[in-house]
Amino acid sequence: MIRTEELLLNVGPQHPSTHGVLRIVVKLDGEVIKEATPVIGYLHRGTEKLAESLNYTQIIPYTDRMDYLSAMTNNYVLCYAVEKMMGIEVPERAQFLRLIVMELQRIASHLVWWGTYLLDLGALSPFLFAFKDREKIVDLFNELCGARLTYNYMRVGGVKWDAPPGWIDKVRDFIPYMEKQLQDYDRLVTGNEIFLNRVKGIGKYDAETAIAWGLSGVNLRCTGVKWDLRKDEPYCIYDRFEFDVPVGKNGDCYDRYLLRIEEIRQSLRILKQAVEQFPSSGETMGKVPRVIRPPEGETYVRIEAPRGELGCHIVSKGKAEPYRLKFRRPSFNNLQMLPKLLVGETMSNLIAILGGVDIVLGEVDC
Numbered sequence: 001m002i003r004t005e006e007l008l009l010n011v012g013p014q015h016p017s018t019h020g021v022l023r024i025v026v027k028l029d030g031e032v033i034k035e036a037t038p039v040i041g042y043l044h045r046g047t048e049k050l051a052e053s054l055n056y057t058q059i060i061p062y063t064d065r066m067d068y069l070s071a072m073t074n075n076y077v078l079c080y081a082v083e084k085m086m087g088i089e090v091p092e093r094a095q096f097l098r099l100i101v102m103e104l105q106r107i108a109s110h111l112v113w114w115g116t117y118l119l120d121l122g123a124l125s126p127f128l129f130a131f132k133d134r135e136k137i138v139d140l141f142n143e144l145c146g147a148r149l150t151y152n153y154m155r156v157g158g159v160k161w162d163a164p165p166g167w168i169d170k171v172r173d174f175i176p177y178m179e180k181q182l183q184d185y186d187r188l189v190t191g192n193e194i195f196l197n198r199v200k201g202i203g204k205y206d207a208e209t210a211i212a213w214g215l216s217g218v219n220l221r222c223t224g225v226k227w228d229l230r231k232d233e234p235y236c237i238y239d240r241f242e243f244d245v246p247v248g249k250n251g252d253c254y255d256r257y258l259l260r261i262e263e264i265r266q267s268l269r270i271l272k273q274a275v276e277q278f279p280s281s282g283e284t285m286g287k288v289p290r291v292i293r294p295p296e297g298e299t300y301v302r303i304e305a306p307r308g309e310l311g312c313h314i315v316s317k318g319k320a321e322p323y324r325l326k327f328r329r330p331s332f333n334n335l336q337m338l339p340k341l342l343v344g345e346t347m348s349n350l351i352a353i354l355g356g357v358d359i360v361l362g363e364v365d366c
Contacts, residue, residue: 006034009347013042017120017351020361026342026350033350036342038335040365047366051325056082056156056292059325064150066329066363069112072105072141073305074363075154077327080235081301081312082156085294093282094158095237100171100274101144101153102236103267107178108137109306110260117257117355118189121198126189133181136174143167157288172275175268182264190261199253203341203353206251213337216330217308218263219357222248222255229304241273253356260358293320307331307358329363 007028012018021042027035047066051059056078063074076098083090090098115130138148144163145153153160189195207223220227228245230238246262248255294316302311311328334357341353 011350013039017355018361019116019355019359020364022359022361022364024338024342024350024354026347028347031346031348033342033345033347036339036350038338040335040361043361043365045366048325048327051322053321055320056294056322059322060154061150061152063327064152066327066366067109067305067307067310067331067360068149068362069109069360070105070306071149071151072101072153073303073310075151076102076236077301077303077305077310077312079154079156080303081299081314082292082294084301085297085299085314085316086156086292088157088286088288090158090286091283092237093162093279094284094286096274096278097159097163097284098154099236099238100168100271100278101141101151103270103274104137104140104171106267106306107264108134110264111137113260113355113358114185117358118195120351120355121195123189123195126185129181129185129188133178136177140167140170140174143170155285155288156292158283158285162284168275168278171271175272175275178264178268182261185261190258196254198348198352199257199356201250202253202345202349203256203356204250204252205337205341209337209340210251213340214333215308215337216333217304217306218256218259219308219334219337221246222259223251224249229302229309233302235301235303238270240277241270243267243270253352256356256358291320293318294322302328305330307360307363308334327363327366329366331359331361331363332365335359335364 009026009028011024013021013023023039025037026033047062060075063078064071066074111130111134115127118126142148145151207225210220210223224247226245226247231245243266246259248259296318298315300313302309308330313326314322315324317323342350
């Protein structure tokens, strides 16, 4: 009989596959994980506490730094919460611009995930292809707002400024290009035998477990739960567009992979409708007072970010700064289940499971 000793191993916080400063303390018996404990706190910047001394417009750049792969949706949820408290009506042209940039952001975020996930599993080419295609979206954002990662584009009541001439046409041209690229992604990866052996049946859980742990986004829908806030609690102008909410049935890493690829297709479908219906003229800012002071009270709003339910809870005392501000960050909630998923798995599967959850440390520990 082979006797082994337990080994305590640190994965991260400087490991490339942790996708940020995440440390996982793993207790091993040979190659098998007996216990896994995520350790966060290396990145903490106190965003929610800092917000209490800033006015609402000043807070927007801080939201860029939470999920830094999805800054546009972070911008939106804060503005949406303030607009709800103050009863501000956002002009239609601004609503279209907001929706277009949020869906472009969803595609860009999933492309980063696709490329880095395959890189984690040992494939280099997909990473290069994904970043090449994401660069086209980043170029569109750069032309729109002058930034490539932290956009600071949304404003309470609308957007910072209108799209430049010809920008919508460039978005229209991007759609068929990306549809063609997705076909190539499928041929390259989706049916690859090595890839299937690494992800099928790995990191599996059911719908009851996902709901109990508060998972959202793809991490919830992979179990068969059809829940997408763009459909179930429509915000912005999502109720005007036709799109499907893809769901899985096995709750494993492979289902989570398939759903993110399909979500890119559905985002392209939304964009195709949005650019065709885009208003030819109109305002991009609603009627907003010079000093934004939501009335005394509190509100909570939530939207469907690339990683799940992104919420914003504001408590106002009628001043120009929030009394309290709290974000419901999907990466933080989704990461909670990692210790349960890793027990009994091998070290090689740890990387596949962690990558499949798709976290961004900026919002795990904001």
